[in-house]
Amino acid sequence: MGLESSKWAIIFLVCWLYKNVSCNSVEQKIYVELNNTVPCVRLLNATHQIGCQSSISGDTGVIHVLESEADLEWPLSKGPNPPYMVLLESSLFTRSIMMKMKNESNRVAGVAVVVPNTSPPEFSPHTTCPNENTGVYSDNYGPNLAHCNTTVWNPLGNGLSYEEFDFPVFSLKEDNETEFIKQCYLDHNRAVNGSAPQYPLCAMQLFSHMHAVTNTPTCMRRNDINFSINPEMVCDPLGDYNVWGSIRPYNDTVLGHKENESVVIAAARLDSRAFFWEVSTGAEGSISGFVTLLAAAQALREVTHKAPPTRNILFAFFQGVSSFCLPKQVSLETFDYIGSSRMVYDMENGKFVIDLDNVHSILEIGQVAVHSGTNLFLHSDPVSRSNDTVNDEVENFVKNLQSSTAGLSFLLVEPNVSQPLPPSSLQRFLRAQPIPGIVLADHESAFNNRYYESFYDNAANLNLTYPSDLSPEEQLEFVTETAKSLTDVATVVARALYKQAGGDDSQVNTIKADPKIVTQMLYGFLVSSNNSWFQAVMAPELKNILKPSPPEYYVGVVMSSTPTRLVQYLLANLTGAATNLTQSQCQKPDELPNESRQMYSYLWVQGIVPPNSTQRDSFCVRASVRLTKAVSPAFELGEYASKDYSTWTESRWKFIKARIFLVASRDLEMLTLGVGVAVLFTSLLVTYFISTKADVLFSSTREPASAAY
Amino acid sequence: MTASVFFGCTFIAFGPAIALFLFTIARDPLRVIFLIAGAFFWLCSLLLSSLVWFITVQISNKESSSQQKGLLIFGVVLSVLLQETFRFGYYKLLKKANEGLLMLSAEETMPISIRQLAYVSGLGFGFMSGAFSMINILADSVGPGTIGIHGDSQHFFLSSAFMTMAIVLLHMFWGVVFFDSCEKQHWWSLAVVVISHLLVSCLTFQNPQYVGSLVPTYIIVFLVGLWAFFCAGGSLRNLKLCLTCKDKDFLLANHRPR
Numbered sequence: 001m002g003l004e005s006s007k008w009a010i011i012f013l014v015c016w017l018y019k020n021v022s023c024n025s026v027e028q029k030i031y032v033e034l035n036n037t038v039p040c041v042r043l044l045n046a047t048h049q050i051g052c053q054s055s056i057s058g059d060t061g062v063i064h065v066l067e068s069e070a071d072l073e074w075p076l077s078k079g080p081n082p083p084y085m086v087l088l089e090s091s092l093f094t095r096s097i098m099m100k101m102k103n104e105s106n107r108v109a110g111v112a113v114v115v116p117n118t119s120p121p122e123f124s125p126h127t128t129c130p131n132e133n134t135g136v137y138s139d140n141y142g143p144n145l146a147h148c149n150t151t152v153w154n155p156l157g158n159g160l161s162y163e164e165f166d167f168p169v170f171s172l173k174e175d176n177e178t179e180f181i182k183q184c185y186l187d188h189n190r191a192v193n194g195s196a197p198q199y200p201l202c203a204m205q206l207f208s209h210m211h212a213v214t215n216t217p218t219c220m221r222r223n224d225i226n227f228s229i230n231p232e233m234v235c236d237p238l239g240d241y242n243v244w245g246s247i248r249p250y251n252d253t254v255l256g257h258k259e260n261e262s263v264v265i266a267a268a269r270l271d272s273r274a275f276f277w278e279v280s281t282g283a284e285g286s287i288s289g290f291v292t293l294l295a296a297a298q299a300l301r302e303v304t305h306k307a308p309p310t311r312n313i314l315f316a317f318f319q320g321v322s323s324f325c326l327p328k329q330v331s332l333e334t335f336d337y338i339g340s341s342r343m344v345y346d347m348e349n350g351k352f353v354i355d356l357d358n359v360h361s362i363l364e365i366g367q368v369a370v371h372s373g374t375n376l377f378l379h380s381d382p383v384s385r386s387n388d389t390v391n392d393e394v395e396n397f398v399k400n401l402q403s404s405t406a407g408l409s410f411l412l413v414e415p416n417v418s419q420p421l422p423p424s425s426l427q428r429f430l431r432a433q434p435i436p437g438i439v440l441a442d443h444e445s446a447f448n449n450r451y452y453e454s455f456y457d458n459a460a461n462l463n464l465t466y467p468s469d470l471s472p473e474e475q476l477e478f479v480t481e482t483a484k485s486l487t488d489v490a491t492v493v494a495r496a497l498y499k500q501a502g503g504d505d506s507q508v509n510t511i512k513a514d515p516k517i518v519t520q521m522l523y524g525f526l527v528s529s530n531n532s533w534f535q536a537v538m539a540p541e542l543k544n545i546l547k548p549s550p551p552e553y554y555v556g557v558v559m560s561s562t563p564t565r566l567v568q569y570l571l572a573n574l575t576g577a578a579t580n581l582t583q584s585q586c587q588k589p590d591e592l593p594n595e596s597r598q599m600y601s602y603l604w605v606q607g608i609v610p611p612n613s614t615q616r617d618s619f620c621v622r623a624s625v626r627l628t629k630a631v632s633p634a635f636e637l638g639e640y641a642s643k644d645y646s647t648w649t650e651s652r653w654k655f656i657k658a659r660i661f662l663v664a665s666r667d668l669e670m671l672t673l674g675v676g677v678a679v680l681f682t683s684l685l686v687t688y689f690i691s692t693k694a695d696v697l698f699s700s701t702r703e704p705a706s707a708a709y
Numbered sequence: 710m711t712a713s714v715f716f717g718c719t720f721i722a723f724g725p726a727i728a729l730f731l732f733t734i735a736r737d738p739l740r741v742i743f744l745i746a747g748a749f750f751w752l753c754s755l756l757l758s759s760l761v762w763f764i765t766v767q768i769s770n771k772e773s774s775s776q777q778k779g780l781l782i783f784g785v786v787l788s789v790l791l792q793e794t795f796r797f798g799y800y801k802l803l804k805k806a807n808e809g810l811l812m813l814s815a816e817e818t819m820p821i822s823i824r825q826l827a828y829v830s831g832l833g834f835g836f837m838s839g840a841f842s843m844i845n846i847l848a849d850s851v852g853p854g855t856i857g858i859h860g861d862s863q864h865f866f867l868s869s870a871f872m873t874m875a876i877v878l879l880h881m882f883w884g885v886v887f888f889d890s891c892e893k894q895h896w897w898s899l900a901v902v903v904i905s906h907l908l909v910s911c912l913t914f915q916n917p918q919y920v921g922s923l924v925p926t927y928i929i930v931f932l933v934g935l936w937a938f939f940c941a942g943g944s945l946r947n948l949k950l951c952l953t954c955k956d957k958d959f960l961l962a963n964h965r966p967r
Contacts, residue, residue, distance in 0.1 A: 687732045
């Protein structure tokens, strides 16, 4: 008994000790870990690799804070302690500086960009002609319109996102860590009066080793090598889910062409991208578009129940998706239209509920950051309009749209030059079949967005401002000016879609989008996704993906990112119906007589918290909202070098980190080694000498009688 | 800092220990066994003293830095006392073991003398003590950085290595003196060993003034080394004979049957 209890006491003590032990190790005195960094990672397509790469044990360089473009001389040629780690302010993050560093990359160990809280006047790392090779315009189709010959859509683009760098590029926020780095540089690395700075110098090490190389066919081939029980994947195809919903539901199991079915598609894109995988929100680039479409869908709910239109209306949200690793944001539509090309492929091959012959016309909502009073523009494809039937349909559509602005403060205008469609998902539909389509945008020719596909395309870019004394809940409800403008656009879109779908003209003026819903969506997508409204519309098991910041594109176990899920649940709540089903019935609705999983999807949502209680009023939403896979057809077909479909993949990596420390001079290190070797040799000699002479040296107390004590 | 610093510091800290092991201990398996047993005894003493220190730290007020400093001093003193206690315990164990070995073995004489045991056990203590002092520091010295970003002195690695070398040598000398004074029942020299151990450990509180701690430590190493040399049977005469290479004549003249 005594032994037993003492054994337990010891076990308990050991466990408690184990839990409480903490190290104050030497490592903490040497290295300072940088936690708020975002790397640039490597992406591959059929022919190239883009992005950045570091060596497998990290790249170390002496820190140099760049003051101007002329100061580049120091790291690139004059500085005596290469390689250098260049720290840039974002105003110096330009194409010319990055290209110069790329050319001298043996002296540049890496680049760290400090992203300020205020935006520069303009910055777009995308190319000047986005998606020029995967749109509809090519040498066979409108050759004079291809490759931005008539209109350069993104003139401010510097193409940095599509360059390849063989050193790591990280971005840092402007916070205490960056101040510490600059202070370390000022203390140790400043050259005094032109002479070389003294050791020890402040250095930074960046780890962002990417496993994939060369191009997509190579890395997909390497994925398939089965050497061990745990095969190492080196890259992943980019992919997520598209969200679509319709006014009249479709049977999920009946795919392919439907007789006598004519559908008007209203589309928007969900994604955006930045050079770094950060909180790039694409406020003007994509959020304005899909928020408008969601509001239009909600505006159409009532009238389509009361007076259903002849044609069905299908709302499609083409998603960009992130990859399967760290929180990052990748735009699929930016990456050669992955989402829309997949939907077109599915329609062409009878894998979707309708096919291309069922599509009557398409309206796409592009960048619509409208300010009150400014006009919006209706872009269409001149090549398909050379066909009279298509042209007539497009003109009819334009008339429907223009007449929908009655009573509102802006007009819808067609551009007065013959120009191609801007980069849009509609182009992928036109590649397959000449369908009448219109893209609604706020720019007549070149983009108005000065921060296209960059991390500055945020709430400030949409002039989204709240009065300063509001609490988060009050901000959620406050109807901003931006929200009012987007509500008007949503009203126009809803009315035009209803008319286009053959609805009853007398009902058109009752269609109004709700500004409260628009402002709540803008708040949720641009300021904080963890608000009471988003919490109410989400499923209980997904409530943890909502954060007190704009959504990150994080792929969890479910393999779909936060924005996809948010749009799915919002569309379901805004267009669907609340039912009386219990939670278990919601999961198995087929047992009930009037419900069918094939026609609708049933989502259990959290609901609001009633005023005097703590329990949420959860309920089951029935909506005709579905998710479809948005992975490029190239990966389904195995054509990794395809020119028709997007072949973008993202490399995998083991870990990404950054740290700073001091480095000592080579001389001191060699001196240490020399002293060590000298000590070793001396001690070997002395010991040999002593051990051979031990008899003599230690003999004076030896007595003859006994050998030892 | 890099591999060169790693190897440099390893050689500095463990060079004498490696040399001693290679030339005097490695050939004789019995000595190896007693070396490892000695190392184990030191390890036990460290375990016990760290347990006590850890418990007292958990009980104490973690915020007050003067209390923590006081606890650290207490921990060091306790550890030194425990190490010397375990050294004494090892001595007692070896005496008993020697009697037993003598009874078991066929030979008349003891396979290993108590003086050799003193040296071997001291070296064992030294090895383990050096390992615990230095291994963590060596592991961090392999990376590209050196100490200093928070303002600490750059010479940490080098001075740790020199300190470890001193400690290894000191443990060996203390072993010899300790066992000798236990044999001869000279309790005052035992007390001097303990006091010098305490002195050296407390000198490390001078860090980061590395000169202030290393120079006195090496003076103590020299002094204790001399004392151990005389305890082990050396004398100035023998030393002079060895150095002037007259030892062969001496051996022949003093040849005794063994």
